[in-house]
Amino acid sequence: EVQLVESGGGLVQPGESLTLSCAATGFTFSSNAMTWVRQAPGKGLEWVSGISAGGGSTFYADSVKGRFTISRDNSKTTLYLQMNSLRAEDTAVYYCTRSRYSNAWDYFDYWGQGTLVTVSS
Amino acid sequence: QSVLTQPPSASGTPGQRVAISCSGSSSDIGGKTISWYQQLPGTAPKLLIYSNDHRPSGVPDRFSGSKSGTSASLAISGLQSEDEADYYCAAWDDSLNGWVFGGGTKLTVL
Numbered sequence: 001e002v003q004l005v006e007s008g009g010g011l012v013q014p015g016e017s018l019t020l021s022c023a024a025t026g027f028t029f030s031s032n033a034m035t036w037v038r039q040a041p042g043k044g045l046e047w048v049s050g051i052s053a054g055g056g057s058t059f060y061a062d063s064v065k066g067r068f069t070i071s072r073d074n075s076k077t078t079l080y081l082q083m084n085s086l087r088a089e090d091t092a093v094y095y096c097t098r099s100r101y102s103n104a105w106d107y108f109d110y111w112g113q114g115t116l117v118t119v120s121s
Numbered sequence: 122q123s124v125l126t127q128p129p130s131a132s133g134t135p136g137q138r139v140a141i142s143c144s145g146s147s148s149d150i151g152g153k154t155i156s157w158y159q160q161l162p163g164t165a166p167k168l169l170i171y172s173n174d175h176r177p178s179g180v181p182d183r184f185s186g187s188k189s190g191t192s193a194s195l196a197i198s199g200l201q202s203e204d205e206a207d208y209y210c211a212a213w214d215d216s217l218n219g220w221v222f223g224g225g226t227k228l229t230v231l
Contacts (some may be wrong), residue, residue, distance in 0.1 A: 035220070037166075045158070045166065045209050047220035059219050095165055105213035105220075107156040109177065111165045 002026040002110045004096045007117030016086055016119075021114060022079040022096030029077035030054070033099035033106055036070065036081050038092035039114075048094070049081065050104030061091050064090075086119045093117075124149060125210050127223035134231045138198040141226045143210035144191065149221050151191040153213045160207040160225075169208070170195060197228075203229045 008020040022034070036049040049070040058070050062108045069082040079096055093116050097108035126144040133139040145151065157170035168177050170186035173193065183204075185196045197204055210223040 001134065037220075044207075044225040045160075045211075045222045047211075047222060050220070061218075063189055100171070104155070107131045107154070107211075108158070108166075108167050111167065113165050117131070 004112035006112045006115035011118045017084045020081040024077045030074040033104045034079045035097045037095045040092040053102035124221035125126035132229040141195045143193045148216040149212040149214040155193045158209045
């Protein structure tokens with residue numbers, strides 16, 4: 001059974017940093033691209049960042065480019081999102097998703113339960 | 122403002138058929154396949170339709186998808202109370218080099 005479990009969310013002040021993790025089990029992690037999608041309170045879904053299966057290709061939304069870094073450790077079957085210079089508008093539930101195939105442009109077939117990041121002073 | 126345009130709300134009575142539209146451009150829907158996601162209240166989104174019109178195993182055949190040009194549609198027939206949820210369309214955008222989502226449609230079963 002595919003499982004994606006996010007962790008690392010919490011309350012931080014504007015300008016601070018936070019790293020999210022997504023522990024993946026139940027499939028061959030190195031075969032699938034992975035993506036972070038976020039949802040601000042009461043709002044819709046927003047794609048944040050994606051990474052190819054091998055980690056060689058990464059993609060970012062303009063809203064986080066230069067501040068967030070996506071990475072993966074295929075030996076630990078874990079996806080990461082390093083978030084720097086956090087802003088109030090980054091407050092959201094962050095979902096880890098699995099892409100059906102190895103490319104970041106493949107659709108998301110599994111979603112984690114999400115972890116809440118709150119940026120507030 | 123979302124790149125893909127969906128109506129903010131839709132409604133129907135049990136047993137009815139409802140359709141939710143999703144409009145985009147040549148760089149997203151027009152050139153790529155579209156997927157649909159269902160988000161039940163208080164839960165994570167779930168894949169509902171992929172590659173325009175394919176259903177993952179476990180998704181009832183009451184749900185169907187279609188695409189024509191730069192628009193797509195999700196249809197739900199035989200509406201049930203448990204279908205009350207938010208529905209999102211999504212596609213890869215070649216010009217943005219990233220995914221774009223619709224703003225979401227809140228479906229109410231009256």
